[in-house]
Amino acid sequence: MTQPLRLHPDRLFPADAGTRAVARRLYDAVKDLPIISPHGHTDPSWFALNQAFANPAELLITPDHYVFRMLYSQGMAMEDLGVPRVDGGPVETDPRKIWRRFAENYHLFRGTPSRLWHDWVYAEVFGLDVRLSGETADHYYDVIDAALKTDGFRPRALFERYNIEVLTTTESPLDTLDHHKTIASSGWKGRVLTAFRPDLVLDPDYEGFRDNLHSLADLTGRDVMSWDGYLQALRDRRAFFIERGATSTDHGHPTAFTADLPRGEAEALFRRVSTASATAADAELFRGQMLTEMAAMSVEDGLVMQLHPGSFRNHSATVFDRFGRDKGCDIPTPTDYVRALKPLLDRFGADRRLSLIVFTLDETSYSRELAPLAGHYPALKLGPSWWFHDSPEGMRRFREQVTETAGFYNTVGFNDDTRAFLSIPARHDVARRMDCSFLARLVVEHRIEEDEAHEVAHALTYGLVKAAYKL
Template sequence: MTDSIAAHPDRLLPADPGTRRIARELLAEVEGLPILSPHGHVPADWIAEDTPFPDPTALLVSPDHYVTRLVHASGRSLAELRVGGTDDVDSRTAWRTFAEAWPLFDGTASGYWLRSEFEHVFGLPSAVVDRLQDHADASYDAIAAKLAEPGFRPRQLFRDFGIEVLATTDDPLDSLEPHALIAKDESFPGRVLPTFRPDAYLNVAHPAWAQNVDRLTAEAADGAAGYTGYLRALENRRRHFIEHGAVSADHGVRTPLTLKLGRAEAEALFEKARRGEATAKDRDVFEAHMMYEMARMSVEDGLVMTVHPGSSRNHHGPTFERFGADTGHDIPFGIGYTEAVKPLLQDFGTAEGFHLVLFTLDETVFSRELAPLAGFYPSVYLGAPWWFLDAPDAMLRFRSAVTETAGFSRSSGFIDDTRAFCSIPARHDTARRVEASFLARLVAEHRITEARAHEIIVDLIDAAPRRVFKL
């Protein structure tokens, strides 16, 4: 046995000895399976160019809003962590600020991922990790030395982590050249797939929406103009993504609202928005209609449609103005799904081959809305707990809330949704341990057989993401 929390073989498994034994055997069934990551934010050019990682702060702290937000909440400035490209302090000084705040992460999902990364990826002794605040410079130097090793590059880590599929998130007008380079490289063992992310082209409230639409239609509308050209350009770019291996289109919307507008009404709203005359209600209506259009396109071209709603983006204006987006101040709010997606599901909910993966940051909709929707519509799948919910206890609450209505077959498989490349193994290991723990309890309570639990966990970890994301 070990004193290391990150290396303890029973971490996250049930405390009851009998249930833990079952969980251990279930975990052993899936521990060695490859990692399938069908939704994430690791840049493809890291893999294509095998770019050396920068210093420890730039890799592990500054870009990770899971980390920086909690340090900021303790009273430290984001500038002290070099967030948003600020260089008010050097990287080592910023690392010291992070290390000083390390005790704040006890009990958090972020602390769990980081502890695992420090020990399993970077080889820091558990005694150093336990008291990182006392070993700031030593830990910085140890990680920096590891980053300088020729074998510690993205491609080698891709192999070492056991990743089979890694999806990126990409702008509709991205050339996807890094994906093409990776696909042509026969020496590379895995798949790096682009994901079509059109938010900045659908959401009229986006500050660059008009410019984005102008570029989109100029480059991809085949000469068509207006709303017709806009739709054609989106369809053409989706095809471009499919040609480069894409399997899904992702939508980070404020709410899951969908609406089916008549052609004339949609065109009038589009032109009103281009003139800069759209009201807030107009913007919401147009985006809701475009979500319906995105579903129509997914039915036609086969891209899986994933929906990530419920975040109030850039909640603190002064922070956004100084540091930009994705810097820790996106805050969840309550949403409703049942009525919001009804227009979409009336027309496409039973369409053959259509896959709609619904995520939430609002736990109250797990059992009340999402599980019943997925338990009826063949197109609807339950997106794994995401963002603030991709934590052990929240993941267990999700599984408890949805299983009695939707069973296990309607799950998307685990989604790591991360920019933090080195945390991917820890995140997927966590999901496997949580699933083993939940299934072990059902076995211990004589609700399913142990043999069936072994079949289910393999399906949840491996077959489900392949099936749902058409891998």
């Protein structure tokens, strides 16, 4: 039986009528603010080339690890969803078949944020008014596919329709940022920035680390096999990124470990990891040292520093061998911040020139470690609830567990952190609704007044994110 698709205007607001009324008032004042997306993984070529997206499956399913991980967990083969194999072996190529498989299993996403994001895209972007299911799969496919062929659904048109004030992508130091250059020189008004993500030249465990150093040498002309040359090459690339509009760096380390070694030891460590396979201990120590070096460079050049630690990458050997990285099997681990960040914070924690935004996948650290740290150190701010916790319950836990110790003003607004361009407004909308819901509860429990809640809602949506990311 086909069911209607409805985006209720009060969705995600608390049920209590009085609280809901306050939430609605707060939300009405921020819902139309421009989107500031300071951290994400959209493809800059979309905005440089402005080509039409290929088809519904390639746009909405095959690249979205939130989607195919759930289908895979319930027994579906990734090949049947068109996920490319490392060995180039055969996978499903008919996008309509892929779409149908997804549609028939859409009930699996009940209660997940993917469901909220997708429904928003279907209703708001494509005007669909029946619920996705096996029965409606073809109707959906036809409507979406037809729309994608029109100019109004090209990347730049959607960017404008979405009222995006600024969108930041993430690139490696080896990237030439040609797409960003194209965008900047195109005359198009859309503001698409890059962020400096140097993991592949900082992490000795990264695939091809030593090859990456050679590429870094080629790009910069520096002697990257010397410690000074290596650091200088990184400074060069940071400067190049700044020139192209970057205001931030991003670091995706397995832990939050930092180190602050004497120069001689750091140099010797670099020699070891740059000339041979690193031991696990050396690799960790080097990553930790490099976070402190990056902080030192941020103090010099002003780039805001983001740290995203705590994911055990590519947990399934089976999936990694067959499909490669980023295939929905990165699993969070317990993450220490108190001892891990101390070397960096001892050096720069009191330095107001540094702005270090820390994220976590380990929610136990919110009230125990991160809020107390952010409620003390001038250099430290807390990123929003991230990845698995970029969800209504995750956002609620973040505010409930962080606010009483760190306040609102040591947080930095929302990050969508996504490559799923179409759902960017849906994600920001969830954050706005959840923040307003949290604030509404504070108001009806007489913990803050409504005029204050309005100020905070605006700050969380717009002011804090622009300030924190220097946008």
